[in-house]
Amino acid sequence: MSVSYGVVQGRLLPPVDDHHIQAFPTDRWREEFMIASHVGCEHIEWIVTESTDEEFTLNPITHLEPADLDYIRSLNVTIDTLCFDGLMAHDMLTIGCETHEFRKLTESIITLVRNCSLLGVEKIVLPFLGKASIAFPTARNNACNILETVAMRFVEKPLHPLGCNVFFSIETDMRHDDVFSFAEDHECGVTFDTGNLLRLGYNLREHFDAYGSLIDNVHVKDMTCEFGHTTRLGTGLLAKHCKVLVDLRDMMLKSDHPCRFTFQTARDRMITECELFRRNIVTMERIFANDGQPVVTIVDDV
Numbered sequence: 001m002s003v004s005y006g007v008v009q010g011r012l013l014p015p016v017d018d019h020h021i022q023a024f025p026t027d028r029w030r031e032e033f034m035i036a037s038h039v040g041c042e043h044i045e046w047i048v049t050e051s052t053d054e055e056f057t058l059n060p061i062t063h064l065e066p067a068d069l070d071y072i073r074s075l076n077v078t079i080d081t082l083c084f085d086g087l088m089a090h091d092m093l094t095i096g097c098e099t100h101e102f103r104k105l106t107e108s109i110i111t112l113v114r115n116c117s118l119l120g121v122e123k124i125v126l127p128f129l130g131k132a133s134i135a136f137p138t139a140r141n142n143a144c145n146i147l148e149t150v151a152m153r154f155v156e157k158p159l160h161p162l163g164c165n166v167f168f169s170i171e172t173d174m175r176h177d178d179v180f181s182f183a184e185d186h187e188c189g190v191t192f193d194t195g196n197l198l199r200l201g202y203n204l205r206e207h208f209d210a211y212g213s214l215i216d217n218v219h220v221k222d223m224t225c226e227f228g229h230t231t232r233l234g235t236g237l238l239a240k241h242c243k244v245l246v247d248l249r250d251m252m253l254k255s256d257h258p259c260r261f262t263f264q265t266a267r268d269r270m271i272t273e274c275e276l277f278r279r280n281i282v283t284m285e286r287i288f289a290n291d292g293q294p295v296v297t298i299v300d301d302v
Helices: 029-039 066-073 085-089 100-119 137-152 176-185 194-199 204-214 237-254 273-289
Strands: 004-008 043-047 081-083 123-128 167-172 189-193 215-220 260-263
Touching: 004 273, 029 043, 029 066, 029 273, 043 260, 066 100, 085 123, 100 123, 100 137, 123 189, 123 215, 167 176, 167 215, 176 189, 176 204, 189 194, 189 204, 194 204, 194 215, 194 237, 204 215, 204 237, 215 237, 237 260, 237 273, 260 273
Parallel strands: 004 043, 004 260, 043 081, 081 123, 123 167, 167 189, 189 215, 215 260
Antiparallel strands: none
16 A cells, blocks of 8 residues: 545636635536546545535536546546535534424435445545534534434445445544544544644644544645644644654554545645645655655745
8 A cells, every 4th residue: 555645626726716715616627637637646535615505416426427427437536535515614503403404414414425325435524613613512412413313314224334335534623532532432534634733723643642543534734823824835833743644644554544645735826736736745755755854945846
């Protein structure tokens, strides 16, 4: 097994409408897979940013057509993970079981599970962040009810908690011990997002040590400072935590999970998205070659 580098969907294309940093590229998603195959991008994490019913149905993952299936299956680019970014538009503090929003959200997740299963996408990332934060007990309880409601729909196929070949991986802003407890209780994996953890002021080592065995997905980005903005990989806070990236790599290489690092880094208007992807790989390879020693220089010589 070797290290695989990829991107969250849309990151090999200019921003949607020239300002959306992260959004599903409705008109160009097929083109991005072609680009990925030419620049050495080995996997793309499918993204569903839509939250309203109308927007949700525009994403082809929600209504797979035979032509879409044939096209995706013909690719040399792996799609084994989907990130449901639209989840972050839902307030976990107010989305009780009796609400219309609860019913619609659980149906949306069930649709994603079914179609991911058909497509062979093994993992759905649920980002409990922003409005969807589960840092407070009430929000956490509502999130538990969502997961349990979804799981009940697949209980007749007892292959694993969801009853099919799709697993959940959670990303949250909780403390490391709470992340471990929540993921263990619901038999979920954990998405380790370096940038979001740094932005929240967390120590990457503490989080890795607390639930490293549950990490099944890694988002790589760098931050200028706590509560700051994303910045060029290797030029922000991540420089002090490079050894954690090495340990993540070593752990995944020894585990049953693919060793995949998915870039979600800051865009750079001075270079193309493809060139940025290539430079990110060089930065990561330098970190690994230096056994986690900080890479403090901007990669402009490649």
